[in-house]
Amino acid sequence: MVHVHYFEVVPVAERQTPAQLRLWAGAAVLTATVLLVAACLVMARVQQQARIIGDQTAPQAANAADLYFALSDMDAQVARLVLTTGRDDLAGSNIDALGAYRERGRQIDESLQRSLTGATGDDERALVLGLLHDLGAYRERVWQALTAGPAAAGYYTQATNVLHLDLLPAATSLREAAEERLDTAYGSKRATEVAGVTLAAVLGGLLLILLIGLQVWLARRFRRLFNPALITATVLTALLLVPMAGVLILQGQVLSKARDESLIPFLDLTRARAVSYDASADTSRYLISNRLDVYRQDFDRKADALEAGDSGLPTVAGGPDIGPYYTEQVVERWKAYRAGHEKIVELADSGKKAEAITALTGIRRGDASFDFSYYDAAVAEITAARRDDFDVARRDADILLTGWPFIPAVALGLVILLVPLSVRKRLAEYR
Secondary structure (H helix, E strand, O other), rough: OOOOOOOOOOOOHHHHHHHHHHHHHHHHHHHHHHHHHHHHHHHHHHHHHHHHHHHHHOOOHHHHHHHHHHHHHHHHHHHHHHHHOOOOOHHHHHHHHHHHHHHHHHHHHHHHHHHHHHHHHHHHHHHOOOOHHHHHHHHHHHHHHOOHHHHHHHHHHHHHHHHHHHHHHHHHHHHHHHHHHHHHHHHHHHHHHHHHHHHHHHHHHHHHHHHHHHHHHHHHHOOOOOHHHHHHHHHHHHHEEEEEEEHHHHHHHOOOHHHHHHHHHHHHHHHHHHHHHHHHHHHHHHHOOOOHHHHHHHHHHHHHHHOOOOOOOHHOOOOOOOOOHHHHHHHHHHHHHHHHHHHHHHHHHHHOOHHHHHHHHHOEEEEEHHHHHHHHHHHHHHHHHHHHHHHHHHHHHHHHOOOOOOOHHHHHHHHHHHHHHHHHHHHHOOO
16 A cells, blocks of 8 residues: 655745744834934933033023122222212212122122032132132222221222232133033033934934835735734834934024023123123222223223124124114113213313212212113113023923933834734734
């Protein structure tokens, strides 16, 4: 009896199908997993860097700028005190100067405390401690100037020398260090944003290719045109990648625009205010020193810098949201004060020192103190607006980034679940 054995011949394509299915699905799941981890890390990093800019580096730069300004104004108020002490007719101006001096002193103490808390290294900490030490020496000279009577001019000269030779240079170094950290923070954030967009384009594009390719392969191999799980995974991926890249680009543009149009102009205006206060103090120093010409020259140098069209008040006070009317107001008010300075110098040079002091320290309209306050009010208004604009932009960037460290995990987590689900029934046919 002859036995005939029958062997079922399975086509090679069918034997390879399960392996190909697993390969497609495995590649898609692996790519989605890598994209999930990378996207979450990038978005969390960008959010952290935005908060570092908004909560640390930008406030530190603003604090350092405010410190320089407060130091300049404090010395200007001391000069007013020296000139008005003992003059009953200028008692109002003396009281006003004393109040401003105390307010600036409190502001300086707070700024130095914040600088000490935010110091990033031993060198910067030593710089702040040196400022505190020199501030103590300055205040000692100020107290001597206000209580020395006829010798007040000598003690005030010592005090203002401490300010210009020690305090202001150290404050400048502190400000430059803070602005350098701000630039570094923006640069690091920009690098992360570029990496994030590149990541979305490369890994996200690869994942979409794998998902669409798997859908096409299944349609050809199994004659099934639509795979709901794969279609859902593809849509989820696309809906994640486009907004993620958009958020990275948009919040970067918001913060960069805020830096260029609000924060940097704020810092520039604060610096200009400090220069103008120091220049106004030069007028007082000219009278205190009995017409020492160096102070007159210093005033002219600072005033010329403020009036320069490319770097002075006409430039730093302007901007896309500040009309020419307000910019001209700032410049014209400064020029009015400068004209008052020239009048005071002429009075002093003609031997009318008492009248010069009255014209300088009086607080009525037409007096130099009034003209300067009128000018400074315009600068202060624009400066505050710049700072507020930056704060608004920072909050907008925070809102844009809200939830994004977790959104990729949810979307891509679903994709990772849907891919195996999409091929489960097809693999079951080969068991």
